[in-house]
Amino acid sequence: MxxxxxxxxxxxxxxxxxxxxxxxxxxxxxxxxxxxxxxxxxxxxxxxxxxxxxxxxxxxxxxxxxxxxxxxxxxxxxxxxxxxxxxxxxxxxxxxxxxxxxxxxxxxxxxxxxxxxxxxxxxxxxxxxxxxxxxxxxxxxxxxxxxxxxxxxxxxxxxxxxxxxxxxxxxxxxxxxxxxxxxxxxxxxxxxxxxxxxxxxxxxxxxxxxxxxxxxxxxxxxxxxxxxxxxxxxxxxxxxxxxxxxNKSHDLVEEYKLSDAEVAIVVLSSTAGTAKGVVDELRKKGVKAGLLKPRFFRPFPKERIIKALSNLKAVAVLDRSDSFSGEGGPLFSEVKAALYESQKRPPVIDYIFGLGGRDIFPEDIKKVYKELEEIKKTGRIKALVNYLGVRN
Amino acid sequence: MKKKKGWKEIPIAGIIDKGGTAREYKTGSWRTFKPVVDKPKCINCLQCWIYCPDSSVLVKDGKMEGFDYDYCKGCGICASICPVKCIKMEKG
Missing domain, CATH: 3.40.50.970 (Thiamin diphosphate (ThDP)-binding fold, Pyr/PP domains)
Structure with a gap:
């Protein structure tokens, strides 16, 4: 090395x-x-x-x-x-x-x-x-x-x-x-x-x-x-x-503090690194936050995703692209479809973020976890598809 | 008709794993116009045989003998190249 x-x-x-x-x-x-x-x-x-x-x-x-x-x-x-x-x-x-x-x-x-x-x-x-x-x-x-x-x-x-x-x-x-x-x-x-x-x-x-x-x-x-x-x-x-x-530990997906988590984010690539920092910070405050980073998107590791997310109280998918279906990004569509096969079907929401290189900050990710905590408490989804970091 | 092979039995990726298979695929049905030779006018120069992209000009003992309509697509190159204009393209 x-x-x-x-x-x-x-x-x-x-x-x-x-x-x-x-x-x-x-x-x-x-x-x-x-x-x-x-x-x-x-x-x-x-x-x-x-x-x-x-x-x-x-x-x-x-x-x-x-x-x-x-x-x-x-x-x-x-x-x-x-x-x-x-x-x-x-x-x-x-x-x-x-x-x-x-x-x-x-x-x-x-x-x-x-x-x-x-x-x-x-x-x-x-x-x-x-x-x-x-x-x-x-x-x-x-x-x-x-x-x-x-x-x-x-x-x-x-x-x-x-x-x-x-x-x-x-x-x-x-x-x-x-x-x-x-x-x-x-x-x-x-x-x-x-x-x-x-x-x-x-x-x-x-x-x-x-x-x-x-x-x-x-x-x-x-x-x-x-x-x-x-x-x-x-x-x-x-x-x-x-x-x-x-001497490495590659897998189809990477689970980060998910085993006892109640709320979690699913995100690909570099944003997973930013989100891990937020998870660590929230954990210190007693929030049972976790993260799932699919490493492979094709083939889609469906079984692993179902297993990793089924026991959660609320899940947010972060999509760094929009599919213009009117129903959120591609990662969201597929994660949500996978969870349909789960007996437990936790609530899942989508955040489109970072288009065209718009920066995403730990504060943005904290907002997502805050919303997930809210869904955990109330069971109510305010908006299925959200846009994170765009000006109104 | 012979039953066609299923997806588990055929080579992957649409590969044809041997040579000379064009013979198994008769392209004559693609034809709109067919070449017809006026044999008495033909000088057996064999330019039609050289230029035919589908090897459909029949030649025996150095003499042009007509066309193989199983494979001739009717492109008309033979009629165009013929120096004595003894090949005509006809409907059918």
């Missing part, structure tokens, strides 16, 4: 350096982040043997990655915000072709209005694309998630692409002290990438992406659905192997 001062972007690039993929195809200018800038430097300095392909658009970046991965090369790219939006078409195709591409994504707002700061509208929009999604609380999680993501994506029982998300600017640009693993240990953990059907295997010719009409398309989508469902069963074993190798 080596303690290094790195930003979230640098942590992602460092993980990529250690993984040393065969190919990185990426768009080199904005909305691209410093992940690709830093990794390009590693390539230019000869510190990795990776073939760097700077392409003319994000759509081309993912297209090049598809060809590369289908040829049997371990392939990565990175993107953010509108860059992800531009590669959309190929994002779906990557998942349907079951190509295990790992892509760090820096979560930033989708335009418009034009904005470059943190929210989750980019990857939440891609939640139904068939990619596995991991959300990282801090730079260290970014680093570790990217390493474990390679192993998850390439697992023979999974074979799905993975997005490793981090909060734009908050995590991507802030410097943290993080512990990195030795290069050889990372390389040994991820192993060699072998693809069963390679486009370059001329002895055994194979076609990727042929027309697939009414007679077989549905069967292939059914396979894809099953792969994601199965991934939920396989991922814990991969995490256990990671934990054993690197």
């Amino acid at each position: 080596k303690l290094t001062a790195l930003t979230g972007d640098q942590a992602a690039a460092e993980a990529m350096r250690q993984i040393e993929p065969d190919v990185v195809a990426a768009y080199p200018i904005t909305p691209q982040t410093e992940i690709v800038m830093n990794f390009s430097q590693f390539a230019a300095d000869g510190r990795v043997k990776t073939e760097m392909i700077p392409v003319e658009s994000e759509h081309s970046a993912m297209s090049a990655c598809v060809g590369s991965a289908a040829s049997g090369a371990r392939t990565m790219t990175a993107t953010s915000a509108n860059g992800l939006a531009l590669m959309w078409e190929i994002v779906y195709i990557t998942a349907s072709l079951r190509l295990p591409i790992v892509m760090p994504v820096v979560n930033r707002a989708l335009s418009g209005p034009i904005n470059i700061h943190c929210d989750h509208s980019d990857t939440m929009g891609a939640r139904d694309s068939g990619w596995i999604q991991l959300y990282s609380e801090n730079a260290e999680e970014v680093y570790e998630n990217i390493i474990v993501a390679v192993k998850i994506a390439e697992h023979k029982k999974i074979l799905l692409p993975v997005m490793v998300c981090q909060d734009g600017f908050i995590t991507s640009h802030a410097v943290e002290g993080i512990s990195t693993f030795p290069d050889d240990k990372v390389k040994k953990f991820i192993g060699e990438y072998t693809l069963e059907h390679s486009l370059l295997d001329v002895e055994n010719p194979v076609t990727y992406g042929p027309l697939d009409l009414q007679d077989f398309y549905f069967e292939h989508k059914r396979q894809e659905a099953e792969a994601m469902k199965d991934a939920l069963k396989t991922i814990p074993a991969v995490l256990a192997e990671f934990n054993k190798t690197f």
Whole structure:
């Protein structure tokens, strides 16, 4: 273990350096982040043997990655915000072709209005694309998630692409002290990438992406659905192997002071860190506050969420994106749907927060816990969907 | 009709895991116009055979013998390329 001062972007690039993929195809200018800038430097300095392909658009970046991965090369790219939006078409195709591409994504707002700061509208929009999604609380999680993501994506029982998300600017640009693993240990953990059907295997010719009409398309989508469902069963074993190798404690979700909690917040990524501080403060005052941080959003760890939240008296979901359904954000919809299957069904409310990089402070989070305490006492929900930190 | 395979039996990701499978997919039904050759005018230059994107021009012993309508999509490239204009595109 080596303690290094790195930003979230640098942590992602460092993980990529250690993984040393065969190919990185990426768009080199904005909305691209410093992940690709830093990794390009590693390539230019000869510190990795990776073939760097700077392409003319994000759509081309993912297209090049598809060809590369289908040829049997371990392939990565990175993107953010509108860059992800531009590669959309190929994002779906990557998942349907079951190509295990790992892509760090820096979560930033989708335009418009034009904005470059943190929210989750980019990857939440891609939640139904068939990619596995991991959300990282801090730079260290970014680093570790990217390493474990390679192993998850390439697992023979999974074979799905993975997005490793981090909060734009908050995590991507802030410097943290993080512990990195030795290069050889990372390389040994991820192993060699072998693809069963390679486009370059001329002895055994194979076609990727042929027309697939009414007679077989549905069967292939059914396979894809099953792969994601199965991934939920396989991922814990991969995490256990990671934990054993690197002495860590990764899980599908992280529970923070939940075992005896009465009220709790569910939130992804960096805000979970802020909320933990609030939980500690409230605990000192005797409030039985807790926190649930889903680390995986796809596949959706439903059973773990039901188990973690069912005994609570009131729950608030914090969504850093709006789905414009008129019924709150995407995390809220899915957590609420999961709890419908619980016998106890605690009251759940939603707070949309932090859009376009609007800061969220401990005081804001305290307001949420205060409202949950109120619901605990009265059993009455004033508003199902709330907006936190927006001016009236 | 042979029962089609279910989702558990087919290769993943829509991959076709062998070569030469285009033969199993007859594309002749896509055709609106079909090429018809006026054989006495044909000089057997075989340019139609070279240009046909679906390998649907039948050739035997160096002579052009007509079309394989199981696969000809009716694109008309043969009629266009023919230097003596002996291929006409007809309805059907």
